Amino acid sequence: MGGPPDNVTGVMRAWWFSGVVCLVACGGESGSQIPTGGAGGASSASSGSDSSGQGGDVFNPSGTGTGGNGAGGPGQETCSRELVGVIRDFQISHPDFENVIVTDRGIVEDQLGADGKPVYAGNPTTPSTTGQANFDQWYRDTPGVNQAIPLTIPLTEGDPGVFTFDDAAFFPIDGQGFGDEGNAHNYHFTYEIHAEFTYEGGEVFTFTGDDDLFTYINGRLAIDLGGVHGPQTATIDLDDRAGELGIVVGETYPLDFFFAERHTSQSNFRIDTSIACFDEVPLPQ
Numbered sequence: 434m435g436g437p438p439d440n441v442t443g444v445m446r447a448w449w450f451s452g453v454v455c456l457v458a459c460g461g462e463s464g465s466q467i468p469t470g471g472a473g474g475a476s477s478a479s480s481g482s483d484s485s486g487q488g489g490d491v492f493n494p495s496g497t498g499t500g501g502n503g504a505g506g507p508g509q510e511t512c513s514r515e516l517v518g519v520i521r522d523f524q525i526s527h528p529d530f531e532n533v534i535v536t537d538r539g540i541v542e543d544q545l546g547a548d549g550k551p552v553y554a555g556n557p558t559t560p561s562t563t564g565q566a567n568f569d570q571w572y573r574d575t576p577g578v579n580q581a582i583p584l585t586i587p588l589t590e591g592d593p594g595v596f597t598f599d600d601a602a603f604f605p606i607d608g609q610g611f612g613d614e615g616n617a618h619n620y621h622f623t624y625e626i627h628a629e630f631t632y633e634g635g636e637v638f639t640f641t642g643d644d645d646l647f648t649y650i651n652g653r654l655a656i657d658l659g660g661v662h663g664p665q666t667a668t669i670d671l672d673d674r675a676g677e678l679g680i681v682v683g684e685t686y687p688l689d690f691f692f693a694e695r696h697t698s699q700s701n702f703r704i705d706t707s708i709a710c711f712d713e714v715p716l717p718q
Contacts, residue, residue, distance in 0.1 A: 512709075512710030512711060512712055513710070513711050513712065513713060514587065514588045514589075514596065514709070514710070514711070515585050515586065515587050515588065515711070515713075516585065516586050516588065516598075516626045516628055516690070516704075516711060517583075517585045517626065517628070517713045517716075518583075518584055518585070518586075518624055518625050518626035518627070518690070518716070519581050519582065519583055519584065519624070519625050519716055520581070520582045520583075520584045520605060520606050520610075520622050520623070520624050521571070521572070521574070521579040521580065521581050521582075521622060521623045521624075521625070522579060522580045522582060522606055522609065522610025522611050522619065522621065522622045523570075523578070523579050523611070523621045523622060523623070524611045524614065524621065525614050525621055527567070527570075527578070527621065528563040528567050529561070529562050529563055529567050529568065529571070529695065530621045530695045530696070531621070531695070531696055531697070532561060532562075532563070532661065532695070532696075533560065533561055533661060534661045534662065534696065535560045535561050535660050535661060535662070536659070536660040536662050536665075537559050537560045537561040537562070537645075537659045537660030537661070538657050538659050538660070539554055539559065539657070539659065540553070540554060540555065540559050540561070540562055540568070540645070540647075540657075540659040540660075541553065541554055541647050541654065541657070541659070542554045542654070543653060543654045544652060544653060544654070545649045545652040545653070545654075545689055548717055549627065549689065549717030550569075550572050550573065550717065551572065551647050551649075551691055553565040553568045553569065555568070559659075560660070561659070561660050561661050561695075571623045571691075571693060572623055572625050572691055573718075574718065579610075579623075580609075580610040580611060582606055582609055582610060584605055584606075584624065586598045586704075588704070588706070588711075594707055594709075595705055595706070595707060596705070596706050596707070596708070596709065597703070597704065597705045597706075598702070598703065598704045599702075599703040599704075600701075600702050600703070601701050601703075602618075602699075602700065603642070603694070603700040603701060603702035604618040604619060604620070604700055606619050606622055607619050610622070616697055618697075618700070620694060620695075620696065620697045620698075620700065621694065621695065622693075622694050623691070623692060623693045623694075624690075624691075624692040624693075624694075625690070625691055625692075625716065626688075626689070626690040627687065627688070627689050627690075627713075627714050627715070627716055627717070628687070628688045628690075628711040628712060628713060628714060629685050629686065629687050629688065629711065629712040629714055630685065630686065630688055630708050630710060630711050630712070631683070631684070631685045631686075631710070632671060632675075632680050632681070632682055632683070632684060632685075632686060633682060633683070634671075634672060634682045635671075635672060635707070636671045636672075636706070636707050636708050637668060637669065637670050637671065637706070637707050638655075638656075638668070638669045638671070638704075638705075638706045638707075638708065639666065639667070639668040639669075639703075639704070639705040639706070640656055640658070640666070640667055640703065640704055641664055641665070641666040641701065641703040642658070642664060642665070642692065642700075642701045642702045642703060643661075643662055643663050643664050643665065643694070643699065643700065643701050644660060644661045644662060644693055644694055644695045644696060645658060645659045645660060645661075645691075645692065645693040645695065646658040646659075646667075646690075646691070646692050646693075647659065647690075647691040648669070648688070648689070648690050648691075649687070649688070649689040649690075649691075650669070650671070650678050650680065650686060650687070650688055650689075651678050651679050651680050651686040651687065652687065652689070653677070653678050653679065655669045655674065655678060656669060661695050661696045663699070664699075664701040685712075687714065688708075688711070
C-alpha cells in the first residue's frame with residue numbers, strides 16, 4: 434500500500450498519514466476500507482473531483498479520472514481496518530493452562546521463527562510453561578489438543594488518528610470449540626494475527642491485556658507480556674525503536690501478534706494504534 438500522490442496538498446497529506454500505530458482499531462464501520470491513491474491526478478476531498486475534473490477522490494473510489502490507482506480507472510488499491518486471525522481453543526487439562534499465576538518474560542526468543550511462529554526459549558521450561566512440545570501447540574493446529582476458529586476484530590477511530598479495539602470481557606468463543614467446560618466462559622485459548630503495514634513515521638502501538646502477548650514487527654520481538662497475570666500494558670514507539678526493529682520509513686513490514694488466555698477469571702484485550710491501514714497476509718500453518 435503506497436502513500437499519497439506527490440501533488441496532494443499539505444493538508445491532505447497530513448490527513449492521509451494521520452494514522453499509524455497505537456494494537457487496536459481503525460475507523461467507522463467494521464470492515465471499512467481506506468482507498469489509497471496512485472500516481473494519478475490530485476484528489477479533492479470536498480468535491481469528488483481530481484485534476485482532470487472527474488471523480489477518483491479518496492472518499493469516492495468508484496469515481497473516474499486520473500486519480501484512483503494512477504491508471505484513471507474506477508478501481509483503487511485498498512487497505513483494511515480489520516485484523517484477521519485465528520483463535521485456537523484448548524481444554525483446561527492442557528499443562529500450560531490453569532497452571533500458575535506469574536509474570537513470565539522470556540518465554541519466546543527475540544526473533545520470529547522461519548515458519549512465522551514464536552520460538553520457545555525455555556531451557557527446558559519457564560515459570561509458567563512446561564516445555565517446548567506443549568508450547569509449540571499454542572499457535573499450531575494440533576488435532577485433539579486444540580480447535581481452530583477464525584476471528585476478525587475491527588479497529589475503530591475514537592480520538593482522532595487513534596484506532597482501537599477494546600474488550601474488557603474478551604470471550605469470543607464462548608460455547609464453541611471444546612465448550613466452556615463448566616465455567617462461566619471459555620477461558621482457555623490463544624489468538625494469532627498476521628498483517629502488514631507501511632511505516633510512515635510517528636506510529637505508536639499499545640496493547641493492554643491478560644494473559645500472554647508477544648508482538649513482532651519485522652520478525653523482531655517488540656512487546657513481551659508473557660505470563661499468567663492481570664491486565665498489563667506495553668507501548669511501541671516505532672520511531673524510537675526503528676534501528677532495533679530494522680525498519681525504514683516508506684517500507685512495508687509484517688506485524689505478527691500472538692495472544693494467550695490461560696486462566697479464569699478475566700480476559701482483557703485492548704489495542705490502540707495510530708497505524709491506519711493493515712494489509713491481510715495468509716496465516717502460516
